[in-house]
Every structure is written in structure tokens, then in C-alpha cells.
Amino acid sequence: MRKNIVAGNWKMNNDLSQTESLLNDLKKETNRRNAEVIVAPTFVNLYPAFQNLKGTAITVAAQNMHQNDNGAYTGEISASMLKSVGVTTVILGHSERRAYFKEDDELLAQKVNTALENDMRVIFCFGEELAERKNGTQESVVESQLKNALFHLNEHQWKNIVLAYEPVWAIGTGETASPEQAQDMHAFIRKVVSDQYSKTLAEAVTILYGGSVKPANAKEIFSKPDVDGGLIGGASLKAQDFFEIVNAF
Numbered sequence: 001m002r003k004n005i006v007a008g009n010w011k012m013n014n015d016l017s018q019t020e021s022l023l024n025d026l027k028k029e030t031n032r033r034n035a036e037v038i039v040a041p042t043f044v045n046l047y048p049a050f051q052n053l054k055g056t057a058i059t060v061a062a063q064n065m066h067q068n069d070n071g072a073y074t075g076e077i078s079a080s081m082l083k084s085v086g087v088t089t090v091i092l093g094h095s096e097r098r099a100y101f102k103e104d105d106e107l108l109a110q111k112v113n114t115a116l117e118n119d120m121r122v123i124f125c126f127g128e129e130l131a132e133r134k135n136g137t138q139e140s141v142v143e144s145q146l147k148n149a150l151f152h153l154n155e156h157q158w159k160n161i162v163l164a165y166e167p168v169w170a171i172g173t174g175e176t177a178s179p180e181q182a183q184d185m186h187a188f189i190r191k192v193v194s195d196q197y198s199k200t201l202a203e204a205v206t207i208l209y210g211g212s213v214k215p216a217n218a219k220e221i222f223s224k225p226d227v228d229g230g231l232i233g234g235a236s237l238k239a240q241d242f243f244e245i246v247n248a249f
């Protein structure tokens with residue numbers, strides 16, 4: 001179950017032609033790969049991306065989705081819509097969704113349920129803010145984020161959960177968590193999952209690190225025993241940088 005993953009979260013970047021052009025560059029890359037590669041373009045570009053990447057080993061993911069299956073929710077996108085255009089992986093709980101769109105643990109638990117009911121894989125993001133890191137409460141913050149949004153799931157459902165620890169203070173700031181800080185938190189996350197479920201599950205769950213991962217620091221971060229890959233923002237928008245990160249494994 002546990003595997004190496006490098007996922008590019010493109011956020012609100014790249015129109016259709018930029019999407020095609022970046023995907024074409026990514027496909028040209030022939031380096032060896034020891035990780036699953038995922039890209040998450042915006043909603044409007046998911047289907048073109050899926051078409052473009054057919055026959056390659058690169059997976060397409062959505063950056064969000066609604067918790068309901070359908071209905072009067074203007075502007076929203078459902079799990080079945082994503083699946084109908086070939087997308088079976090979704091990022092949920094990103095700190096930008098939490099901060100700018102007021103997504104809380106309760107809503108995220110509903111979104112996780114909906115995704116899993118639709119047989120989708122969830123990349124679940126969580127992480128503390130700067131003030132919480134400064135006052136030393138990062139572990140309790142992370143533990144409660146996991147508990148509130150994921151710990152109602154049964155062990156079997158976890159096969160479709162990928163965790164992504166993204167300390168908010170490291171996102172888009174250029175300030176990366178040190179490899180030791182990432183390792184310490186990932187080990188803590190595994191302990192919390194082990195206490196709640198089992199050691200077997202804790203060892204099997206894939207845990208990504210996100211926050212200012214770049215070609216220059218990826219190797220050291222990925223070399224840590226409890227770090228199984230990365231969720232990459234800014235550096236995933238440049239094919240060369242992204243593949244240097246992928247090949248850091």
C-alpha cells in the first residue's frame with residue numbers, strides 16, 4: 001500500500017494551452033521513476049489533461065470537490081462528475097481551502113466520505129500554522145485535524161487515503177520545514193494512526209510532505225524514513241524542476 005508519490009498541485013495556475021504545453025513537457029521526460037507522478041490542474045483542464053496523459057504513467061487529480069452527489073450547488077463539482085472525466089484522485093483539506101473557503105474538519109469529513117463512497121483516492125492535507133509551530137502546539141493541532149476528519153473511517157477505507165502534511169508556514173514561503181522537522185512530524189503522524197488503528201495500517205499509509213519543496217531540498221527530505229514523497233506547489237509548474245523532484249527518489 002505504502003508507495004512513493006510526487007504530486008503537483010497546480011492551484012489556480014495554467015490556462016488550457018499552458019496546461020497542454022506543461023503536460024507535453026512532462027511526457028517527454030524519460031528519466032527513471034521511483035515514484036507515482038500525479039498532476040492536479042484546475043477543474044476546467046482536468047478532462048484535457050486526462051486525454052493528454054492517456055497511455056502514460058502520470059495520474060490526474062482534482063484539487064477539490066463538493067460533498068454532495070448532485071443538486072443546486074451553483075459552481076460546484078461532484079465526485080461522479082470527476083469520475084466521468086477520468087479523475088479518481090482528489091486533494092481535500094488543502095490549507096488554502098481551509099483558510100480562504102472556510103472548509104473545516106466537519107465539512108472535510110463529509111467530503112472524505114463522499115470521495116470514498118465513490119471509490120476515489122483522497123490526498124488529505126493538514127498542517128499547523130506558524131503561530132501554532134511557534135507555541136509548540138503543532139502535534140496536537142495535527143492530531144485533532146486527523147481525528148476530526150479521518151478517524152471515523154474504518155481500517156479498510158484507509159487503503160484509499162494518502163496523507164499530506166503541509167505546515168502552513170512553509171507553503172509558498174520559500175521556508176521549508178527542515179528534513180528533521182518533516183521526519184519528526186511524519187513519525188508522530190504514524191504513531192497517532194497506529195494508536196487509533198494498528199501498527200500495520202500506520203506503516204502502510206503513504207505520507208507526503210508539502211511546503212516549498214524544490215529540486216535543491218527534495219532529496220534530503222525524501223530520504224527521511226517516514227517521508228514517502230511530496231505535494232509540490234510552485235515547483236510543479238516548471239517541468240524541469242518537477243522532474244528533478246520526482247527523480248530525487
Ligand code: 13P
Pocket residue numbers: 009094166170171172173174210211212213231232233234235
Ligand atoms: P509550495 O510548494 O508552492 O510551497 O506549495 C505547497 C502546496 O501547497 C502544495 O499543495
